[in-house]
Amino acid sequence: MGCAGSAIRYPNSRAVQKFETMSAIERTIKAALLIQRWYRRYRARLEIRRRCYWTIFQSIEYAGEQDQIRLYSFFTDLMTHIACDKSSFSNSIANSLRGRPRILAEIEEEERELWKETNPNLIPIESTYQGPHIHLPLTADQVTLLINSFRKRKLLHAHYVLTLLHEARKILQSKPNINVASTTLSRHITICGDLHGKLDDLLTIFYKNSLPASDNPYIFNGDFVDRGVQSVEVFLLLIACLLVWPDRVFLNRGNHEDFSVNIRYGFIKEIMYKYTRHATRIIQVTEDVYSWLPLATIIDNKVFVVHGGVTDRTDLKKISRMDRHQLITILQPPMIDGKMTCDQEEWDQVVGILWSDPRPQPGCHTNSIRGGGSFFGPDVTEAFLQRYQLERIIRSHECKPDGFEFTHGDRVLTIFSASNYYAEGTNKAAYVKLVGTNLVTQIVMYVSSSHTSNAEIQQRQGYVEQSALRELKQLIYASHLLLIEKFHMEDTEQSGKICIGRWCDIMKEVVGLQLPWRLLCPKIAKLDPLSGNVYYESIFQEYTIQNKLAEQNEPSLLETLYRSKDTLETIFRFIDTDGSGLISMQEFTDACQLLSKHLKTSMHQEEIQDLAKSIDINKDGFIDFNEFLEAFRLVDNDSPSRRSGNHVCGLFCQDER
């Protein structure tokens, strides 16, 4: 363009150029270098900020998982010690930890029971039903019909849901624990990672890569459900694909194909909300489908596809011989009457492949961050691949900013197919296609919502940061009283300020998250501009627990319950076996007592009863715990207009049926 350009552009004509132009070349190069250095510095500063916020989301996610696993191991302890206690409450816990019978007659009996209780014909289709109609044998056209209906937010009738689930059981029962996939005919295969109830992402994959077909095989590598608000639709669509192409669609079990996890992460709630009185039946069959899902898939004897990864103990022979159907939940070893019903080692094998994460450091260690599975190093990967003469591992289980990540010298590929997983703008999603006889890796990235994909990187970052800080501040608020106590101990002069170093220590200790607190400090607290000390009260200013509860109840009890509300919800859902959403006063106080035992904190019986009374609005002796949980939210002090709760964005806010 510019006239200067033509002189500078061609270094090969250098010989004929004069000294001045020579120096112009040098000057241009120098200028380019300067800008490039500056830009890369700028980019790095943005990147470190992005990572900082990523850590918030990730830490909160894994802390939740750890919590759930701890709760279950507490249940297991409880069951092994009080196996004789036959209260309805311990029954439901026992039920969630149960294994399946191993004697043939009992297995058959269980099969008959399941069919009797969940036969689709028990649920007639009303003439007013507006959703899609399907019939067996299922065809590709019907999969398209389902997709179109789900796009329009139509719900599939419970009758059809049960039909699909029962058909899927039949097919899955015939599958081995480790699926075998071949690309001899198709010449390629597509692998998708976690979908987490994000229907848009699944539809994007189908749009870009076409529906499964005899020449278009797919492996879905677990975690189909939870978190996203369309888990029902995602799961049904995958099941439908399995029915139409039973040999070309491979479903691997993930750690979220487990009702003990769903109870906390939304799938159960979604089924209850969408299918109300038929929910229990659907849950019952889905639970059975889960335990029939294969645990891994091997492609062409070369690639091991599994949800989590491997450990130094992973033994494919053991895994392929075990009775996978035993494992209704994977959070704890299955038990009957306080005794484990399966080989502890078999269970351990499955935890290892469904829950583990690769790490750069060599060796195999307990996965201390999630609380389940292992961290496995490059040496563990190498040994595993050598032992089974495989080339690589494709796994999912961890959200990555670009939807994929190579580790262990490219021998391990993480693939994650849910975009905007933590919040709008946090991450891209990806699927991988292995092509040709050498299974060449082709990764396709996508973001299914157009909302932020075109936004400038910094705007997007701003959006992500807001959501991360909101989550973090709510979490901090949950430890309000504990924190204040510590701050006051530190602040002997009652100046309202403490130094940033101590502030970081206290935050880390009380909130329990390993976060770059020092970097986050200016974003969540007010600092004294002179000394740089932290005004510690300032971190609580934005939120309070809803007034109605706060006026009448003991603050420390409220705070404990608020902090553990996810755990409390899990306990509630146990009690509520019929899915009515109602529990009695007695059950409520029992649940709180159980929670206090689990948390090893004392809660006064009277205070709990007062709380129970304050929320039993109709005074009928029953508590609607969905309502209770709803009331148990933080209020944003800044915006009274948003008090209706839409800022906290409950599970179904975006779900317009």
Place this chain on the structure above:
Amino acid sequence: MIKVQSSFESDLQKKIVNAFEIFDQDGTRTVDIREIGTIMRSLGCCLSEADLQDILVELEDEDSPGYVNLETFLPMMTKFLLDQRFHPASSNKLLQAFQMFDADKKGYLTQAELTHFLTQDGECFTQDEMEEMLSAAVDPQSGHINYKEYVSHLVSENL
């Protein structure tokens, strides 16, 4: 031996450790060597790729190739910052660099011009880097890069 550190120095070290820890997911006090460039630059260093390569050779952990220990990184980085090595050139110099490309003194650069210089000269930008830079640098109205504005954006301490 007791080494008395100035509070300035200990403050610097805290900053370095903080930045390092963001990339040290599991608290093992090591990070992937590919992250070192980001860590150093985020701490304010204006490094060229060539500088970075030299540093990485020195830093790489002999026992686990591909990784860098905090113990090795911290003293080196502290020294760089104290010595003000890789201290960024002034914003004025940065502006002059852009002006150098703007031979006609238009006051702006077209996307093609900037792309040409930065992807073909110096330590060339990859296509990704270039696209990302343009996405923030281009004025949506004119479609050009008003580099004066963009320079203030690049050097701003509050991103």
